[in-house]
Amino acid sequence: MSKLPNASHSSLIERWHMLTGSRLFWAIVMIAGLAFCMAASTYEFLDLYLQLILIYVGINIILTVSLNLINGYMGEFSVGHAGFMAVGAYVASLLTVHVFPPGAQNLLFPLAILAGGIGAALVGFLVAIPSFKTRGDYLAIVTLAFCMIVKSVLENIDAVGGPRGLLGMEKLTTLPWVFFWTALSVWVIRNLVYSNFGRGVLSIREDEIASDLMSVNTRQVKIIAFVVSSFFAGIAGGLFAHALQFINPRMFDILKSTDILIMVYLGGIASIAGSIIGAVIYTILLEVLRPLGVWRMVLMPLMLVLLMIYRPRGIMGLKEIRLFMPLRDLVTEKLWRQKKKEAPDASA
């Protein structure tokens, strides 16, 4: 890992950035977090209710960060995210309920979740294709129709329970699993954003034609974005199904997509920190307001409207916290400037 040449000049903040840029640091933090979650779930020193909330927060984070890739970074307006979630939920559930041998469910759970993600990714690939030619509101319709079609198809297939839904899932979703998958999603999507494909996604949002002309293979980028986004939505779906232990098509309709949209725009478009904040605030707020009963869902949208009026870009719109930005970029630039100062005449 590259080190800054003159560490003696580093201020405390610089040391902090160096630390948080190191892979080792994060590996330790993640393992510690995972261990904590495993302990909390096995020894139940965290209230069960609290654990459930954290599980839903995690699932919502995955949903929000993955949708932000399409809606925030790529600048589209996809309203079909619940459809991908549904595919993941159903695929994972069918595997654990009907295919896996009863004793091995715990062991094979990650495979079920992965399968759900892959199923959703395949469908995401299909949705990417119309995005080559259509944009904006017309693509919104395509994603809307897709979401409704998925729901209707599921309602019509009796083998998966039709309108009554699927039940019998074991409560396989535990806090450590959610921690793992949430951390993985955030990491992978952040990796994508800070790579050339991520820059490609941003350039499509800014100016698709110019992007194409600057050698960006826009079709490839769109496919990658939709596939990755839907993959993680599918993962979230699988986790969701095994937390609730029961799913039906109506849980994944346009209202669910709307929920996810709200979290994305609340937290701020094109910002990973924003998505996390949006998901956390929305989930927790909904829980905190539960005593209000029906009025909860009257107050919530009102607050959302007020937020949009006073902060239209969301809480962290287009801004990102340093924590998520790869240190590598900044180090490379610093080293380059160093070299330039030392040898100002050297040119390409």
Added chain:
Amino acid sequence: MVYIFQQSLNALQLGSIYALIALGYTMVYGILTMINFAHGDLFMVGAFFCFLIAVYLHLSFVPTLLLSMLGVAFLGIVIERLAYKPLRNAPRVSAIITALGVGLFLENFTLALSPYPKHIPQLLENITWTIGSFSISSLQILIIVLSLVLMLILDFIVQKTKAGMAMRAISWDKTIVPLMGVSVNKIISLTFAIGTGLGGAAGVMYGLAYPVIDPYMGIMVGWKAFICAVVGGIGNIRGAMIGGFILGGVEILVAAFLPSTYRDVVAFTLLLVLLIVRPYGILGKPQPQKV
């Protein structure tokens, strides 16, 4: 043969209602390039106003219809002033999310006040005429005719009046119009009033045709009408009408020949195919990209 005729009538009825709602979407989009996702819920509010007026004020059909339309139109203007006007210069998605928020608010507010579905009393005597195996009801005729009349009035307003001309001008260039002495705010309010008023009328008619109403009835209808507006070419008034009738037709036809649970899937798939073949809608034109 008769069956097809019968279903065509049903399709016209449903299509009229969709068309009226789609018109509201398209009018607002044409002027503000904004998708008012609360529109479907205003349709629902129209039906509830109809209920309230019929049950508590005991008025007959015509005053109920007019009062409901006015009520919804007024609500539309209020929403526009309070929630949408501040966002006129904000990124489009913020306005859309606000609209979603307003919609959610309307749904849940109505739900909080009225937890159980309501039944609209019969305001009109519904006479059914039967010719052989073919039957037609006065309610059906009323809905179809009334919708057409409203659409014609709208067309007249937009094409032949000064206000309509201002509306069309604003849809082309918002910044120049005030320089010509036209109050943009007034025209926008008028557009909202008309668009939502039409939605309210659709709500009343829907309530009469299918008398049990609930606060979530606007969601599906709203999104479907939005699709109609886009299929017709969003921003295009005639397109919205055509889109509405197409969806109505497709839904009824599918329900007539296939199990009713297939209705939505087939309808949406067909619309999707239509959009893929004609990506800008039937009467829509692609925005020419200047490179």
Added chain:
Amino acid sequence: MPLLEIQKLTHRFAGLCAVSDFNFAIEPQELVGIIGPNGAGKTTVFNLITGVYRASEGSIKLDDQELVGLTPHAITKRGIARTFQNIRLFKELSVLDNVRIAHYGQIAYTPTEALLHIGRFRAEEKRITNQALDLLSIFKLDEMASEKAKNLPYGLQRRLEIARALATKPRLLLLDEPAAGMNPNEIIQLMEFIGWIRKTFSVTIILIEHQMRLVMGICERLVVLDFGATIAQGLCSEIQNNPKVLEAYLGVEVAQ
């Protein structure tokens, strides 16, 4: 052999013929200008060459390889880059990112490697960042590498656009009205700048421009378009006095 060879290029939109029977060839290292009144079809020719539009008829060959039918990014990879009449930078992105994006076609890692930041990813990213910074430094833009493109003054934005185009390592550079909005002093600087680009990057340049001083000052040859058709071709001195050209720009009476 000509670097770029265009034969019988015709393009129609909705009944209008934007470009008709356009024939053109340019040798490596040449600097040719395309001029003509507004709406003559000059930018359309650029759009056809770069694949934004697909030609209705005709052929465009780079090094004897057909370009018609290829996607814009494939054409860019073959070695053609351009700038735009109205600047089309990625406004919300940093100056550095604007240039890094243009390296998309040259990047050697796979999506999987990008998703997990493994394998060739880190080395490639470092290479690209260094290359981008080197390029920016040549254009004296490296000091504002982290600045958002939209915050740059107009002149620097134009410069950045050219730098971005050159990041794709083109052999042919298409400049669309680079002098738009410039005063006479700036135009002189631009002339030197373009000359310097030619030398430093060994590119062949086709230039669309209205500013005659710039055109006459640096172009070796000119092609004149009007209403989509070529009305004159040749050396600058020949074009200056060509009656058809005068007529197109100034009207029949002045030409007479």
